[in-house]
Amino acid sequence: MHPYPYRYANVGYMYDPLVYRYPLLPPMTWPEAAQVSDMSVGYEHLQRLTFVLVHGSWADASFWHPIAGQLRRTGHTVYTPDLPGHGSDPNKNVSHERIVDSLTEYITSRHLKDIVLAAHSFGGTVIQKVAERIPDRLKRLVFMNAFVLGDGQSLADQFPSQALALFEQLRQSSKDDTITLPFPLFRENFANLASLQLAEQLYRSTTPEPAAPAFTKLDLKKFYSLQTPKSYLYLTEDNVLPQTDQHSFHPLMSNRLGLHRLIKMPGDHMTTPNTDARRVAWKLYEAGRD
Amino acid sequence: MHPYPYRYANVGYMYDPLVYRYPLLPPMTWPEAAQVSDMSVGYEHLQRLTFVLVHGSWADASFWHPIAGQLRRTGHTVYTPDLPGHGSDPNKNVSHERIVDSLTEYITSRHLKDIVLAAHSFGGTVIQKVAERIPDRLKRLVFMNAFVLGDGQSLADQFPSQALALFEQLRQSSKDDTITLPFPLFRENFANLASLQLAEQLYRSTTPEPAAPAFTKLDLKKFYSLQTPKSYLYLTEDNVLPQTDQHSFHPLMSNRLGLHRLIKMPGDHMTTPNTDARRVAWKLYEAGRD
């Protein structure tokens, strides 16, 4: 009827010749299909995991809500704590240590164990320290475009000098030692895949970020001796850090983890977790499962 | 009926477990769907932009025609000028400056303003200079696998020494100071995703490229002081430049832009803009919108 090839092209991520050619092929036989055993693992064989999802800077627990909803729907147990100085907490005068204390207390007071402790962005530095405190409660650490600091480094150390200078200037110009992201920076580097309307909507939910934790150099010797399994989930359009060997979430931060499981998907820093929560949830599961 | 999993696998870019698992999930509820606000932005909310699309070397305006058609169809206004020494212009004796003059004149004589000035490949060096001349007419610069030169550099400076030596030799062997791409180089590095037939068809439309502009070192001090918003659209299978930190369109050239919006899609240098024009057009829109 409509023999031109775009007929099917709508449904894939890119033009894919298989779409057009494989209707011409005989279907797979059962022995072949049986070889593809991962695919035939049914829904009921999925593991049920306990996730603790740690948000990043300029964000709070609501960052994770769409993803948490998807994870709960597939049977996982999900916790999304607000870090001190974020969400409903009006006190922006928080240290990195107090944030680590708070998350540790959150987990221990609930007697959580065997947890997949996953973090986004700044949250990576928090779970590095929490992992030092309560390694026995962790099944695995998952870093989703999250900072992984080298021993003795701060988050601020990870940025190129020009970006660092901007952050220092923004910090100086605040009255309460916070950093407010300028909208153009947010729109271009944090929400590059969003429409303007969505970028504005996401921006309205940001709040001034306490500056001190990002400039705190962390002793991470114990972290680098831990045997906890680790995964890095990398959304490939994230441009918060330059995608170079010197500065990137991946491959720089990911490889600091040593042996780790690498998972990727398309996406940016702040948009995709909202607009594609179902897929991010699946990738978090791939990162977090045994 | 046909329980084997490949039943749906035809339609996606890769095997994707969501395809098989999510039929088992309840559909999203409306509140969740409403959260995904970017998706519910309807067709009628798209911005209408004015694009000026600048072609690269060994090409002319026809490079952009499939993409321009898609953009016009979504309501955008699109201009696709031929640069001097290209297309129907038989005179190959052109300088980089004359090309810049011509494009500037093209824009100013039509009184175009608020334009998204987008370039492919060599065209990137042209819009860097045009932006210095008429910054007030620009809404945004978009570089699509385009060269972004550092101050004082030439396009030829961007290539590894072996490739540069080849280009110099091709230049020497021409009678009119042009460079003719050998087919094997075009087929492997410029049209790697094409069938042989399509690569040959695309190759037949190439013409000898004036050599001087590619060897002209450009003063770009003013470019690097401009506040014009910038985007980099990166097709990820482009192998014209090695995909290393030292030589690549991305991350090397993209990061020269300073603050910029990064957009990616699968694709190579010359094939994908032809075979997947609809998707490239959408990504250009994502790169060009406010």
Add this chain to the structure above:
Amino acid sequence: MHPYPYRYANVGYMYDPLVYRYPLLPPMTWPEAAQVSDMSVGYEHLQRLTFVLVHGSWADASFWHPIAGQLRRTGHTVYTPDLPGHGSDPNKNVSHERIVDSLTEYITSRHLKDIVLAAHSFGGTVIQKVAERIPDRLKRLVFMNAFVLGDGQSLADQFPSQALALFEQLRQSSKDDTITLPFPLFRENFANLASLQLAEQLYRSTTPEPAAPAFTKLDLKKFYSLQTPKSYLYLTEDNVLPQTDQHSFHPLMSNRLGLHRLIKMPGDHMTTPNTDARRVAWKLYEAGRD
């Protein structure tokens, strides 16, 4: 009926706005579709190729069976030899040279010519040497996440020092100079995209790998003088080597090939060739065709 956008989202690799917007667009007209000439090349225009597929370490010919089945189905002729010291061969005392001898003999004794000689992983070092011996029988070399050694290097030289130390320790601890992959390393770095069940299934099919060939430094001067066409097929989630400029399959090993055709697809080292054999087969075809 169901106006919320996830209705179609199941079928693509990522959320893709085109899926939602383009139903609103008029379909392509025939002249436009005709421009997209690669798409209209029908099934009957595919080339019929002769593939010789060379497996890697801890594997044997069965690694290629799902892919070979797909290739044969599209009309290609496919050979999947077992290398000495692998598969049914109980003798693990093999040198790199003997492996090269064996593969050369396999090809010459069958009078194969005009072949696409493709290799995975360690197999890359084997086809580098075989290509030196029988260049006249080769249409093209294809490296699929395969090692490409520099002249005078060994496979072991390609690993970061920490991984190298582990391999040396595993070698020391064996009684027959083999290396047995620890499951955690296999699961995280070789089968990162698999479920645990599939990773275990794939792991059960691995066998101790003769160590000597991986530590043999190869004279590759002739290889680097060959004019044989070359392709690199890169599965982008492969984490066997760090994805940095210093250590990676791509861009490091790929660019050692000089002029080459780059093809990419999502996938890891050992899972995807099993679970997504149809797509890998197509990409091998894209890599191997003229």
